[in-house]
Amino acid sequence: MTTLNDTLEQSRAYDPQDLWRKDKDHFIHPFTDFSVFHDQGCDLITDSEGIYVTDSHGNRFIDGIAGLWCVNVGHGRAEIGAAMAEQATRMAYFSTFNNLSNAPAAELAAKLAELAPAHLNHVFYSCGGSAANDATVRLVHYYFNRLGKPTKKRILSRKNAYHGTTYLAASLTGIESNNWDFDTLDHLVTHLSEANCYRRPEGVSEAEYCDRLVEELEETIGRLGADNIAAFIAEPIMGAGGVLMAPKGYHARMQAVCRAHDILYIADEVVTGFGRLGHFFASDAVFDTQPDIINVAKGLSSGYAPLGATLLSDELYEVLSTPQGPGGVLSTGFTYSGHPVSCAAALKNIEIIEREAICANVREVGPYLESQLKTLAHHATIGDIRGSHFMLCIENVADKTTRELLPVEARVGDRVAFEAQQRGLIIRPVGHLNIVSPPLIWDRAVVDRVVAILDRAFTAATASLEADGYL
Template sequence: MNAPISRSHPSQSEDVQSLWQKDRDHFIHPFTDFSLFHEQGCDLITDSDGIYVEDAYGHRYIDGIAGLWCVNVGHGRGEIGQAMADQATRMAYFSTFNNLSNAPAAELAAKLAELAPAHLNHVFYSCGGSAANDATIRLVHYYFNRVGKPHKKRILSRNNAYHGTTYLAASLTGIKSNNWDFDTLDHLVTHLSEANLYRRPEDMSEADYCDSLVSELEETIERIGADNIAAFIAEPIMGAGGVLVAPDGYHARMQAVCRANDILYIADEVVTGFGRLGHFFASEAVFDTQPDIINVAKGLSSGYAPLGATLISDELYEVLSTPQGPGGVLSTGFTYSGHPVSCAAALKNIEIIEREGICDNVRETGPYLERRLKTLAHHETVGDIRGSHFMLCIENVADKTSKALLPVEARVGDRVAFEAQQRGLIIRPVGHLNIVSPPLIWDRDVVDRVVDILDESLAATSQTLKDDGYL
């Protein structure tokens, strides 16, 4: 929360202050809060190892957010770096357009087809989650044009969903504050209600709440017309929108309605994929769905190199792979589609996940993390603790009974994150929320240390909120 110079080591302060100044003056950061940035700048993270990161002054922190949902196998994996170096020195890049390819891209596509639900055997590469979701919608529209249904253009998304920040992906995103004063493609996207069990009507059971959400989908299809709707896109568990776990059976029922109306079901597994819920892919293994398309990024390479992928069903591929006519090509893609260095990183990342049984660790340690975090419910500002396995969230409130929120200017999420960082833990503030999404190699001892830090941090936050007149 303070400019780095205020806590510098004297021997380092001049060099670090210069770097801090360059960053503040020239780097436009994603999601910058300019009401603070001009004065405070950013803390500079310079080193990492395993579950830890270190700032420019040598302060060490437990990484509670896996970089940004993505460093699943942990930091400083030399073998991933070596795999990238080997590929870069052998052949860093060559085009995959036309009739050209490379070995890592081919190997990774085959591996993803092996790991994914059985019908998803074809991979379209991009450079990250936003691009994967954006490219997917373009392919979906192309698909329906090719099968003679050109009016099927509308995409159904959900309030508080996060699907990225490229133009179309931002339109899919249902977090209203993400798009303040930005234009969106509203003629293409309709948002349904998010599945928020914590804030469902008080007199409604979980089963009845699920019924109401499915009914909303059916009513929306009736209103817009199935002939005008191309796809429904959903995160298995909402990430940045609040780590929202839907009612039991929700995803399978939503998919069934989509299939009955010739609407494609897209699972955005950018966060949930590659072990965060204990499986390489959560859609089928955890939520009993068989999406027509699954989008992945983040944990695909554990953040060691930018990479995204769209996994496409055999049925869709049959249409996409049929030329429109003589000389017709699938005229979409990216310069870096199937980048060999990124694909080499992903292959080694997947090898580590399999070899070290990291999904097993998540299935074993994740429920313990959930139980331990729930012990923090005694704090007066903690309204809800939710999520699954290594994807969890604390919702901070002003009043537990009414679930009323603190004023935005109280910055409660920022306060908790600041107190945690002062004690050696980085967690993510998102408004009134705090998200815990660690590397997947945490064990029970680390969990206990983290919960102790959060316990102190929440207590300290309550005190500062009282001191400032918010409680």
């Protein structure tokens, strides 16, 4: 008789070349670099365990990016798989529309309310970070409509912010290259300056830089009119835009200005939530803010199942939960809002984070990872090493003094990532940047191994840049 294990083993017996061709011929990947994809295709990851992933050829790598900022508790957690399987066989799906619900969605909503800042007691589910940000803006507009303030529509975001790739979320995103030849809803979004301490004006202190950024917000409100602005959305630390750390006090001061002008403050914690900075939520614990809304995804389920959520304040909920009139309903949502299997995965994920004190591990190991990465600063291309805890970035430059960048065609981030992968470590290249955002279960011994690999990778990448005439 064929057992489940036999079936699993057979399913893992991939033909690497056949799989590579199927992927190249049929799968349109997010953010595909078509200048190389048609020839190179993709490396296919087929297995994972703990901090490691394995490709279709059997090569094993340390995962330095947690899948994509998300596999916080590590790979291959049998407990999460079992929780999902149990829920799937008990009840895989049923609608949460029209006064119906399910147990995991209810339990998870209550748990999120327990973990979040005290005033955020209400949860609107979606299927990921982009959808969470998209849904949030729709709810914010509805909120102000219900208050009789229909002109409050514009959302303030920031240059180099990343908030997703659905139509509205892509418009919130301020990374210029993300929207090349794509349309955006410019009439709804205004982008303020990024908070980039590394590239602040010469001779300007961090405190003065913070003053300038807050003044820009005030000037923008004055120009657009507070009656036309609904909300300001910000990542506590900007992720895909370069792991940009704002100057000290920035978020609290920005929130104070928003409050003074009846502008909602939305914290996009899709990356920073669920332990990456050593706390379930970074907004209050790290940045001394009390957002009106916090959006989460990624680490919410550690990537084991697609899930996003918008956490709303009691004040907003009071308005949203008041019917417009007889028969009026909150007419927005998704087929998979509060999907029971995804919610079961998230509940087990949170249980593991709490039981294994993973946030405490990040608070202990994170500063060590930061300090050890900074030992790489002697390499010729490294201009800045920044971030916090398990959310870090290395910025490559042509000149450390002027901070001038290497030409795009040098593909410096790709070179470093390639050399690291050749040595058993996957990190993320984003243009001239290399991002390290690992599973939250790394210990000091793993950090030492990773930094040793990166040291060799930067040496090799520098040599190749010199050989090609870029340095």
